[in-house]
Amino acid sequence: MKGGSGSAPMVAAHGRSTMSGSSWRGHLLAGMVAMVGFCSWAAAAVAPAEMAPMEQVGPIPRAVDARLYARILRVAADAEHRSVSDALGAIKNASKQSRYAILVAAGTYNESRIQLKPFVDLYGGFAPGGDWKTRDVYENATILDAQKDGPVVIGADDARIDGFVITNGHHDGSGGGIICDGTSPTVVNNIILGNNLPAPAWLKPPLGKQAANEGAGIALLNGSRAYVANNLICQNTTDAGAGAGITCRNNVKAKILRNVFANNIAGVRDETEFHGKKGSRSSPGGAIAVNAASSPQISFNVIVLGSAPINNDGGGIWVEGNSAPPINYNWIVGNLSGDDGGGIYVMGNLYYDEHGERHDLMPDAPVKIESNLIAGNHTIRGGPGGIRVSRWGRAELLRNVIVANQGGVAGREGGVITVMHDNVIADNQEDRSQSRPKIRLSGEIASRSFDQRRYVTEITVGQDLPAAPQRRATLHDRERSRLEGAVICVGQQWSVIKSGPTSANPRTIIVWGKITDPATTFQVLDHYVESDYVQAE
Incomplete structure (x- = not known):
């Protein structure tokens, strides 16, 4: 293993794990880090081509194939059924051999506790008075509004909900938008927005690290194997409880794929004092919380602008x-995050007994963190902004790009990074001084607007931006030139570019999430690929 003193940068070429910045030994070895293959000459850290194309992330509904269904029911102001619950109630004999579909026209349906049924698929996004073929979840918003009276949707096995706006869920329990308690539906192409869970009344001192009301957007519980893909999950909040976007608790083996998580906040009112500090530490995981022997697949998602602010961990x-x-x-x-792990936080088994005493146990297996782009994450109290492994947690880090965070990677208090291989870890703010990440494009912001329906910020800049490369350009040139999927910074806020300029709009950038920083300039982060580094001798 090559390196040097704690203040010396560690840089490598051709896919070696690359670290720069101060005190990498202090942050990693203090947590008994075992680095395996740290200086191997294997494949490079994650490249843009390996990430999902941005047009395949978030809602992309397709036409419904009527041939798959024994019967199709329709819901609209002028249809046989005027509500989703009414249409579901009319179905008595759906089965594996006789599947039903319910097509729902655009409009607002003030319904809560919509109980899905096995072998019944719900589809939204149809224009009123249309042909019931073309779907658009943005232009033909089909809104299921619980009006703060319970969860919006209750899951069922072998069921599908596809193409709805699921909003205003609120109740004293888990699962504000959708709750899947031991059930495994398909949840795809929805906008899950503005759901909230209150703090449970029993969460009072000296209690801390409790399972409060979790999963304001979606709660996957007790063995759920739900398929959750291509949803826009944004602006969901827990007052006190983990996983503002999604929580996974108790042997959950779901798939969480190609979703966009933006501006979700865990623990907005989690102010109960615990161990002499404000915050009960019961509200980690701004976007996703995983607990109690759960191992969902978390892949190809955009996770931006999430927060677990009050003495909690894991903003992402x-x-x-x-x-x-x-x-x-x-x-x-x-x-x-308020405490540690602005991007990712990993722990072992921790619990507090009835006397408030803390107990830690090792996990059965490490968390494998591979080929992610982790940038611009930070903490309030100065803990590691990129990845923190703590309290007997175990993690393997392979082929990630971890840059421009307030602190990069740390294993502490018995937390062990068991494999550190082919990562680029650079330009992280280790000492709270201003980080200086590599920037490939910057400029003035002429104007901006927020599209609530699509949950994006449209930024108009003061000069024409580089056009997309021609088809005849090499793959390398196209990947290095495109803005889609690049990291953008506006003032103190960081996010991901959904789409770049076009010939019709050469000065426009569309960014995931709600950017509120009033800064008048923007910066686009460089690629940080292995060819930009040379071995430090």
Whole structure:
């Protein structure tokens, strides 16, 4: 293993793990880090071509194939059924051999506790008075509004919900938008927005690290194997409880793929004092929380602008309780935690007994964190902004790009990074001084606007931006020139570019999430590929 003193940068070429910045030994070896293959000459860290194309992330509904169904029911103001619940109630004999579909026209349906049924598929996004073929979840918003009276949707096995806006869920329990308690539906192409869970009344001192009301957007519980893909999950909040976007608790083996998580906040009112500090530490995981022997696949997601602000961990993803989810090919950008792990936080098994005493146990397996882009994440109290492994947690880090965070990677308090291989770890703010990441494009912001329906910020800049490369350009040139999927910084906020300029709009950038920083300039992060580095001798 090559390196040097704690203040010396560690840089490598051709896919070696690359570290720069101060005190890498202090951050990693203090947590008994075992680095395996740290200086191998294997494949490079994650490249843009390996990430999902941005047009395949978030809602992409397709036409419904009527040939797959024994019967199709329709819901609209002028249809036989005026509500989703009414249409579901009319179905008595759906089965594996006789599947039903319910097509729902655009409009607002004030319904809560919509109980899905096995072998019944719900589809939204149809224009009123249209042909019931073309779907658009943005232009033909089909809104299921619980009006703060319970969860919006209750899952069922062998069921599908596809193409709805699921909003205003609120109740004293887990699962504000959708709850899947031991059930495994398909949840795809939805906009899950603005759901909230209150703090449970029993969460009072001296209690801390409790399972409060979790999963404001979606709660996957008790063995759920749900398929959750291509959803836009944004602006969901827990007052006190883990996983504002999604929580996975108790042997969950779901798939969480190609979703966009933006501006979800865990623990907005988690102010109960615990161990002399404000915050009960019951609200980790701004976007995703994984606990109690759960191992969902978390892949190809955009996770931006999430927060677990009050003495909590994991602004992006939080893992604890003998859980080992594979976390790969995600953008984890611009998330905030109150304590540690702005991007990702990994722990072992931790619990407090009835006397408030803390107990830690090792997990059965490490969390494999592979081929992610982790940038611009930070913490309030100065803990590692990129990845923190703590309290007997175990993690393997392979082929990630971990840059421009407030602190890069750390294993502490018995936390062990068991494999550190082919990562680029550079330009992280280790000492709270201003980080100086590599920037490939910057300029003035002329104007901006926020599209609530698509949950994107449209930024108009003061000069024409580089056009997309011609088809005849090499793959290398195209990847280095495109803005889609790049990391952008506006003031103190970081996010991911959904789409770049076009010939019709050469000065426009579309960015995932709600950017509120009033800064008048923007910066686009460089690629940080292995060819930019040379071995330090």
